[in-house]
Amino acid sequence: MPQHLLTNFTAHIAGQQLFDPSQRILLAVSGGVDSVVMAHLFKQAGFPAGIAHCNFQLRGEESVRDEQFVQQLAVALDLPLYTTRFDTNAYTQRHNVSIQVAARELRYQWLEEVRQQGGYSYIATAHHMQDSVETALMNFCKGTGIAGLHGILPKQERIVRPLLFADKEVLVAYAALHRISFVEDSSNITDKYTRNFFRHQIIPRMQEVFPAAVKNMDNSIQRMREAEMLYQESVARHRKRLLFSKDNTFMVPVVKLQKTVPLQTIAWELFKDFGCSVAQLQQVLQLLHSESGRYVETATHRIIRNRSWLLVTPVAQPDAPVQVLDAAPAHVVYENGQLHVRQQERGQASIPTAPQTAWLDAAKVSFPLILRKWKQGDYFYPLGMPKKKKISRFLIDQKLSLPEKEKVWVIESAKRIIWVVGMRIDDRVKITTGTENILAIELKTRD
Known part of the structure; x- marks a missing residue:
């Protein structure tokens, strides 16, 4: 319920140990409903904060409108304001990346600079429950494995996400209840971007069959975060038991690996950092039953059956002078x-x-x-x-x-x-x- 949002907001911050109430937080505010509500919640809670806004100069007059709106918001909330403008298109061409990647890299680089120079402890972004669910679904479709199924994390290094608990509809209702104005980003309407396609097409169809799909998936995502911790602990134990190094060569005992359960999962975790692709994993497992001298060459390494060991060595490259x-x-x-x-x-x-x-x-x-x-x-x-x-x-x-x-x-x-x-x-x-x-x-x- 929107009337309980502030209470739930402060409880989420305390429960996830995102930051101490006395620490200064830099708020990334675009002008959209999510970040504007976040700014109001920080003000209502009495948390010391400043507002940072990036103008990526991608939407003409609309970008200028957003910048001016955030300037007015900072004045209304009596919070320090930091703004910047980027030539995002030039950055994409210079670094051969997509518009989305360029905007993300430019944004976080600048936010971190402002955080350090302004004496802020953390950067807060306004990602909410639906954002996390969309991320997990996209990662599932990309095949990123268990690490991609935890959605957006509440805290990563100097970035905190204090709205991850909140449903988008509750944020909109809170804005309406308190007559909080915000701006709409026209690029959020188009399905040209993958995230928007999931947001506008995939998830609504899922909700037609399972009305509580988003909340249920969010609950699963939270359990997945803890399951991933157990998974990584188990992988670390297997890696310590199976992977040995000497000079520039890694060694895996064949018999021990053969007896490992689950074999494919642990083998993938062992060899993926040596350039092994998913397609090559089966070839590597075949080495467990091959004669000595057989090998699989990955993008970066050669995995060789040598008697009772699998030896992992870098692909030889001609020496170049230093x-x-x-x-x-x-x-x-x-x-x-x-x-x-x-x-x-x-x-x-x-x-x-x-x-x-x-x-x-x-x-x-x-x-x-x-x-x-x-x-x-x-x-x-x-x-x-x-x-x-x-x-x-x-x-x-x-x-x-x-x-x-x-x-x-x-x-x-x-x-x-x-x-x-x-x-x-x-x-x-x-x-x-x-x-x-x-x-x-x-x-x-x-x-």
Whole structure:
């Protein structure tokens, strides 16, 4: 019921231990009913908060209208306001990603910057029960496995979702009850996007047969979150029992794996991180009954039957020389072209958007810099993303072919990868408003 929303809201925050009532929370507010109601609930509850709004400049005058509405909302609620505008279309072309991915990366990168600079403990987004159910259903259809069936999590690192308990209809009813105005996003109407198709077509048809489908699925999602914890604990025990390493080789005892139940599930968890696809898993299991010397080659590794063991070794790649840059300025020639390194003051110049140029916060980078080819196990924090990502997965997301992947180089500083050369810098060394000096690295490719 809408009249109980505030009570349920504070109870959910306490029950999920999302944040302490004294902590300052940055609210991501689009102007839609969900985020506007969230802002009002924070004000009603007396939680210290600020409002952040992103204008992605994708809907013309409507985007400007939303920005102006949120400005008025912040004044009405007497909350600090932070706004920004993005050239989202340019970002999609520069990074070869979809509009949705671009908007998400730009949004969370900027929100995290504001959170840090503004002294906020967490970022709050207005995802609600239906959003979580839609996510779980889409993941189920994509075949993401058990990890995708927990829906949207209430808390992930510095992001909290205090409305996950709430039904969308209750949020709308609360807005009507308290005469809270909001704006409508026209892009939510079209079924062009997958989420909207599930929202407008799939779930309503399910509710025709099962009227309580959304609530029932949400209950199942919450149980799935706990089931996943048990699953991961079990996988960790099996991995400790079955996976051994020596130098650059991993070893799995054949007899122990043969006796493992459930075999396919545990085998998948063991070998998926070695480039094994779902289609290749059966070939790997056949190695349990083959003669010594047989092998399966995945995208990144070779899994070899060697007597009573399965040996997992990286696919051999020709060695490339490592180059060391001791100081700036510097100039180095390598197989992909030339790198020019210089240091300069921040000034008023705009940050270049070309992927061949990396501008880094010089205070966050230390010499010597190491230029080398990427290798399995490498990871970094891609610009605009709050979590680390293996470079192998990053290159898959970039849709690079195997020959293209083999030509990718990285630059290290203090054992941290700071640039996947010509592609993406590390979020930890990006330029912020506090940057005073820039380390500029420019790639000039061979003609």
